Amino acid sequence: MEFFDTRIVRGRRISIVVDNSKVEEISESIFQGVAVRALVDGAWGFVRSDSIEDLERSIERACGIARAIGGREILNLAESERGLSCRVPVKKDPSSVSLEEKVDLVREIERAARLPGISSTRVFYTDILTETEYSSSDGASLRSSVTRTGFGISAVAMRSGLLQSSSEIRAGVCGLELIEREDPFELARRAARTALDLLDARVPEGGRFPVVLDQELGGVFIHEAVGHAAEGDIVLEGGSILQGRVGEQIGSELVTVKDDPSLMHYGHYPFDDEGSAARETVLVENGILRSYLHTRETAGRLGGSPRNARAQGYNRPIVRMSNTYLANGDWSLEEIFEEMRDGVYLIGSRGGQVNTAEGIFQFNARRGYLVRKGEISELIRDVSLSGQTLSILKGVRAVADDLRFNSGGCGKGGQVVPVGDGAPHILIDEAVVGGAG
Known part of the structure; x- marks a missing residue:
């Protein structure tokens, strides 16, 4: 049995981190690449590349690797129900908001966590768009586009050498409607209050x-x-x-x-x-x-x-x-x-x-x-x-x-x-x- 498939992945990623009032990271990146698999006589060959050009050559390379491995038992892949192409909708596209506005938002969330008694705060934000094209030798040809957005807050309280921390993380297959839905400012205050409360909590008996x-x-x-x-x-x-x-x-x-x-x-x-x-x-x-x-x-x-x-x-x-x-x-x-x-x-x-x-x-x-x-x-x-x-x-x-x-x-x-x-x-x-x- 011979089988091959290809998966082209493209996308962009934004990541922002504010640590103790200091902007520690602002990154915006674009990525693309291809993964190619080939199954020949029970052995898999796999090739990955940052270049999406010349797929035929990548398929040949994957088949060559599989043949070189060879000598394994015959492997029959289970039949699967074929998926459907899909673009997952978002209500508020992250790309519609500037990077500067996102940085300001993260700064504001971090400020909300700085309650009296909190010694350390950290907030991250990320949004990722991933577009995938899948095809296979048994006739599949599929496309998808998925946006994921997330943020997280951590707060550390300290008293007399005792440290206690708390965090809140929210993420979803969605756009910036996540921010409107989850109220990150209240979550930041909640993380800080919980860390402070834990300073007075008792350690349980086992x-x-x-x-x-x-x-x-x-x-x-x-x-x-x-x-x-x-x-x-x-x-x-x-x-x-x-x-x-x-x-x-x-x-x-x-x-x-x-x-x-x-x-x-x-x-x-x-x-x-x-x-x-x-x-x-x-x-x-x-x-x-x-x-x-x-x-x-x-x-x-x-x-x-x-x-x-x-x-x-x-x-x-x-x-x-x-x-x-x-x-x-x-x-x-x-x-x-x-x-x-x-x-x-x-x-x-x-x-x-x-x-x-x-x-x-x-x-x-x-x-x-x-x-x-x-x-x-x-x-x-x-x-x-x-x-x-x-x-x-x-x-x-x-x-x-x-x-x-x-x-x-x-x-x-x-x-x-x-x-x-x-x-x-x-x-x-x-x-x-x-x-x-």
Whole structure:
């Protein structure tokens, strides 16, 4: 079997950073390049170039590399539903506002975060237009144009040598309507107030407790501990706790997890980087593992539907998530706290780590609260959550009806792509809570 495809990527990027009242970065760049793959006798050849001229020669080079590798098993790519060409509309095109106006805006946001007691502030802004042309030897010819805009604020408070920080980040598949929708000035003040409040927060005692995760931390858990473990290439490499478990009950009946690039959140794309249509994939349904995420190659090897081949720029596409989320339940947040009675409420994410092969994780929350008799009480800081993925999934006791998405960048294989993580509030029977340091 011989197959080849080409992906031409063009675009522009603006990035602005203001750090402690000083403009640290103003950059405006234009990029273009091409990625060419060829599959010959079960081996892949890959060529990337900043020049989009002479595609025929690049295809020949990719085929030559594949032939030189040779000698592998015959690889059958799964058939995929072809995507559609699309220009994602924006209400307020970032290019309609001058660079000077954007710099002034970022300066104003940074000033809003400088409340008394705040020792350090940092604000970033970015907008990116990416235009993609995809074609393949099996007849695909697709175009897309996607604009992404985002900003973030961080504030650090200091007292008697103790430092506490807080941040707010917003991004979307949209234009400058994001600024009007999200009120960055109030978010800047919120980040500063939270950092100041954390100076007076207590450090929790470690132990096992019932836990409520907010939408951000719940979304990060679903992305890191479930989504990555469901990526077909990780499964094939033997690096997933979910390997060989399709059809098994891996979580509570309240747990339904989906990945959906068609949703207009930060991980959206009209078609993936193999031309497959953006469609919903149900990973877990009522606690039962239903599917993995796939490229055409991993779907050909494992069975399934390819729609999650993604690449940063004109790199090689690999299996990646898009908008991954825990579906809504039917509990109110008040009912969840009443059900928990006593425990810990964890809010936000400051990063962490997960081992998909062993199914263990550790995340740091931005802050938390002790809950007593169903009521939120003391603020706590430097707090972490850890546990075993499948035990946590099986211990989900209640899922709220307040699904919310957050935006971020996901790194894998040296590439970073935009993703959306989503969840409602979640009540977990028991997890390990401790100081994050």
